[in-house]
Amino acid sequence: MIVSLPMYDRPETAAANDALWQGLRAALGQGPETLNRDGAIWDHWLSPDLLLSQTCGYPYRARLHGHVTLVGSPVLALPDCPPGLYYSVFVVRADDPRERPEDFATACLAYNDALSQSGWAAPQNWAAARGFAFDNPVPTGAHRASAIAVAEGRADIAALDALSWQMMQAFDPFPNRLRVLGRTDPTPALPYITALGRDAGHLRAALNDAITALPAPLRTILGLAGITHIPEQDYLALPNPAPPPVPRPSK
Incomplete structure (x- = not known):
């Protein structure tokens, strides 16, 4: 088994x-x-x-x-999530002055996998509901790698599974270089x-x-x-x- x-x-x-x-x-x-x-x-x-x-x-x-x-x-x-659902958080560098995920439509979106709900589908569906798309994506292979890519300036924004982000905050040193700009709709x-x-x-x-x-x-x-x-x-x-x-x- x-x-x-x-x-x-x-x-x-x-x-x-x-x-x-x-x-x-x-x-x-x-x-x-x-x-x-x-x-x-x-x-x-x-x-x-x-x-x-x-x-x-x-x-x-x-x-x-x-x-x-x-x-x-x-x-x-x-927090603020019904039982059985989850969401993604949009993270950007802490010193990036842009204030809304919409401001990153043409910026570099780091995503973990093309079949990821939280890293690819959720942000693109969130964007589509607001009349735009994240059109400059780069694959990283993992949520943690996407967060590091943003922290190091190799990407500008990433949508991270909220629980994965909580674990990064608990166990990794780089989240202090990032900030949460918003979240996707729960799924x-x-x-x-x-x-x-x-x-x-x-x-x-x-x-x-x-x-x-x-x-x-x-x-x-x-x-x-x-x-x-x-x-x-x-x-x-x-x-x-x-x-x-x-x-x-x-x-």
Whole structure:
């Protein structure tokens, strides 16, 4: 069986994720001894051996829906956010005088991945609702890398998963060079998934028990308050923005 929790796994949160899995494994009475941290993430998500993983809302609606079973949505410890939802924060350099995300329409937007809800779809959908687009994007491969690119002046703005941003503020030195300029509209949080044919209700109940039993300091590290059920239709209803342009090869 495969179990992975890749979306908020970093050195400072690894022990808390390990503890969450051990609690879930005890509740389920089955599963591997340790989390799978090796191999390609898409191989985990699409494997018939998948017991549990966490994906992003955009990959779920664009490629995974119909190939996996939706288990549930995390309730995150985010301010001003309904249970089961999350949002992105727009971050810019602390000394940048521009006052609105709209002022960065032609500036360089750092984004983690073209299939990221929080890094690509959320900011572009937010912009489209206001009559513009971020039209000068650069890929970075990770939210943390996007934040660093802005802090170092290689990009001007980034939309970061709000929980990832909280973790950066807790564990990294560079956020003091950045400031939050705004946030995107809330959308369903990063869903837990399992392979087709598995009992989603049983997994969701066991995961709820594991989260509840997790010591409060570990729940705080993970920014995790519980789990809820967001219908798959809510994930599928979100629009898919145009993909970013293919980067031109350097001469």
